[in-house]
Amino acid sequence: MSRSIVLALALILALGLAVFWVLSTPRPLTVADIPQHTPNLANGEVLYHAGGCISCHQPSPDLAGIENTVPAGGAPLHTPVGTLYPMNLTPDPETGIGKWTDLQFLNAVQRGISPEGENLIPALPYTSYAHMKPEDVLDIRAYLASLPPVKSPEREPDITALPLVRRGVGLWKWVGLDTTPWTPDPSQSESWNRGSYLVNGPGHCQECHTPRNIFMARNASKAFAGGPHPEGKGRVPSLLGLIERGRYTDAADLASALANGEALGYDKLASGGMGQVQRNISQLPEGDIQAIADYIASLK
Numbered sequence: 631m632s633r634s635i636v637l638a639l640a641l642i643l644a645l646g647l648a649v650f651w652v653l654s655t656p657r658p659l660t661v662a663d664i665p666q667h668t669p670n671l672a673n674g675e676v677l678y679h680a681g682g683c684i685s686c687h688q689p690s691p692d693l694a695g696i697e698n699t700v701p702a703g704g705a706p707l708h709t710p711v712g713t714l715y716p717m718n719l720t721p722d723p724e725t726g727i728g729k730w731t732d733l734q735f736l737n738a739v740q741r742g743i744s745p746e747g748e749n750l751i752p753a754l755p756y757t758s759y760a761h762m763k764p765e766d767v768l769d770i771r772a773y774l775a776s777l778p779p780v781k782s783p784e785r786e787p788d789i790t791a792l793p794l795v796r797r798g799v800g801l802w803k804w805v806g807l808d809t810t811p812w813t814p815d816p817s818q819s820e821s822w823n824r825g826s827y828l829v830n831g832p833g834h835c836q837e838c839h840t841p842r843n844i845f846m847a848r849n850a851s852k853a854f855a856g857g858p859h860p861e862g863k864g865r866v867p868s869l870l871g872l873i874e875r876g877r878y879t880d881a882a883d884l885a886s887a888l889a890n891g892e893a894l895g896y897d898k899l900a901s902g903g904m905g906q907v908q909r910n911i912s913q914l915p916e917g918d919i920q921a922i923a924d925y926i927a928s929l930k
């Protein structure tokens with residue numbers, strides 16, 4: 631090869647790397663994005679359950695004497711890219727999030743960016759949490775800060791070429807992360823709108839119930855249509871036409887199913903992570919469970 635061709639190739643490679651570097655760089659929220667807000671612990675607790683934080687941030691089995699309702703982190707979460715150990719969300723200053731600023735918390739939960747400025751793996755469903763009201767996210771933080779601190783050291787994910795994967799996630803965010811805030815539909819009832827918010831924001835129901843396109847981004851044209859399970863095993867059912875198909879008699883029946891799960895004789899509410907989702911929903915106020923059901927029952 632002539633020297634000029636080698637030089638040209640090296641230049642193209644360098645340019646490609648530079649473009650990759652720029653496009654994969656995290657784009658965080660700034661102090662100006664933090665709303666003026668007085669934290670509301672009760673609201674934070676509701677949103678914490680709606681967000682299902684405990685499903686993934688379970689205490690590691692090595693932590694003796696810690697109840698599995700405490701989000702001390704460290705339990706394995708298996709994903710197609712490898713195993714992650716979602717971290718300690720209790721206010722322990724050394725191993726938890728006790729020393730975090732509000733901005734760091736908002737950036738992790740709503741933009742998928744760690745305090746170290748790295749992209750987080752979207753196994754943390756920030757792609758849904760991004761649509762939440764930041765005030766609600768700050769309330770979750772306030773609720774977490776009110777829990778007893780637990781020492782539970784962070785464990786690195788078992789993922790090959792992790793730093794490269796994190797950069798790759800930055801590139802993926804251009805197609806996979808939509809940060810548009812949720813807005814109400816004025817033609818619908820208050821309950822439907824509350825349900826729409828809970829389902830599409832904190833509840834992250836679409837992360838499993840909406841199939842993905844070739845870029846592993848949610849396929850908006852097939853919202854809630856079900857498909858292969860994103861964790862790699864089995865399928866997730868469609869949530870479209872649940873009443874019309876006779877899965878539930880009406881929205882009240884669906885609300886009862888979500889509140890009580892298979893214990894009350896309903897089926898298809900336990901496997902593939904849905905059991906944990908159902909247990910989290912059952913912690914919500916009755917009105918919120920009905921709101922989720924009203925919204926889901928309207929999906930055609």
Ligand code: HEC
Pocket residue numbers: 677678681682683684685686687707714715716717719727735738739744745749750751752753754755770787
């Ligand atoms: C479906 C699983 C899942 C759910 C649900 C979930 N997380 Fe996570 N979370 C993760 C994973 C996995 C990571 C680590 C991602 C990584 O290392 O790239 C993480 C990381 C985090 C981090 C960053 C910690 C750090 O040290 O960088 C915070 C903060 C966090 N989650 C808060 C929450 C909150 C608050 C909720 C509920 C509203 C929540 N998570 C729900 C899986 C989940």
Ligand code: HEC
Pocket residue numbers: 829833834835836837838839859865866867868869877897898899900901902903904907911922926
């Ligand atoms: C972690 C993935 C996951 C998430 C997140 C998730 N689901 Fe599911 N869902 C499933 C799976 C898997 C099933 C099937 C379970 C079975 O067959 O035992 C299911 C089943 C259901 C069913 C029963 C469908 C039928 O045909 O009767 C309903 C209703 C439902 N989910 C609602 C929701 C709602 C509402 C949310 C959000 C609050 C949600 N799901 C979030 C995975 C998920």
